[in-house]
Amino acid sequence: MAISPSPASSNKPPLLSAADALSHLLKNPVPVEAHESVPTQDALGRVLAEDIVSTVDVPPLDNTSMDGYAVATQDISKPGVTLKVDQRIPAGSVGEPLKPKTIARIFTGAPIPPGADAIVMQEDCVPQTQSDLVQINTIPNAGQWIRRRGEDLSVGKVALSAGTVLRPQHLGVAASAGYAQLPVKRRVRVAAFFTGDELSLPGEPLKPGGIYNSNRDTLLGLIRSMGCIGTDYGIVPDRFEATRQALRTASEDHDLIITSGGVSVGEEDHIKPAVNAEGRLDLWQIGMKPGKPLAFGAVRKQNQTNSEVWFLGLPGNPVSSFVTFILFVRPFILKLQGRSDFTPPSFLVRADFDWLKPDRRNEFLRVKMNQDGGLDLFPNQSSGVLTSAAWGDGLIDCPAGQGFKKGDMVRYIPFSGLLY
Ligand code: AMP
């Protein structure tokens, strides 16, 4: 149920929508082209650079999916037939052709011997005591319990396509196709620094009026969980020259610079003038909460003409930088990685609370799914309260000016869908 925006806020200037900001951002980056070869075991989370084709048939031979007996169906016209066991074929060995009117004891994964056309599972058979005879209490159908050669992969068939983000099951497919090494795109390299005279590093005493730098660990964690190389350039004081110098250093060997803080337009906010001095910058006011200011631009690389590194300046408030990373930096990095799945997975879930005073901005509420499959709200939604994101397991994407009531379906973005 939609609830209209409060009229009191209507005299504020229009803001860029989060969707428009994202589509503008995604026009820019060009995927990183360079490839490298890495051991399959080390390729988790990497992006496959080329199609790989299977070097083998998987499975390599027709084989049994049951422990039992390999038979020729023509020898068994009625239940209760007794036949001689002439050979034993465990997995990892190859049997002999089946002689007429004989059967083979066989175990899961072992190849079907020539002449056999079905497996009878051992539960349907009664071995005769002190003899090599077995009574078969069923009439088998040709082909039963046989896994066909190549039914999973066949030689020359594409096993994994270029652009696949390699999850554990993809590494398994690559291994079954015979690949010890895989061609992958080189990792995207992201530099990060954190502005603010008030910041201290954990492990050091807090300065008077200070606060620990939490964005370093949140943002570098997000960067690294996307399979990027993340370089920490530390805390940068709120001074123009120091910010310029940090940009120059961070531009070396990176594809993207991310910063937190200093993107408002107060006299202590130096990101805008410093990036403009070292490159170019747009400062956007986005109609979202948390996270309103976002800076996007590029910084010239030192000693390289016509070469730039992308720049994204996030707000300093810890929840704002977390949410703006998810909504803007993540898709930007996905594009650099050559991926196309920019929209975070989301689905409609029941809200188990009222949200009756919607903001004029698009809100992203920190919520957690309860045992009844509904969503609970973290009580403090302030952009400085990072425990809301640590407690939560996702966000509700709440459109500008639209409230909802307990029981309404809302769009939920689970954090788990953001991994790799
Ligand atoms: P700013 O965007 O620089 O105006 O900062 C907004 C708020 O976020 C201020 O209260 C800062 O103290 C806080 N803040 C900025 N950077 C960080 C950081 N790295 N870790 C924790 N809080 C921060």
Ligand code: MG
């Ligand atoms: Mg600041």
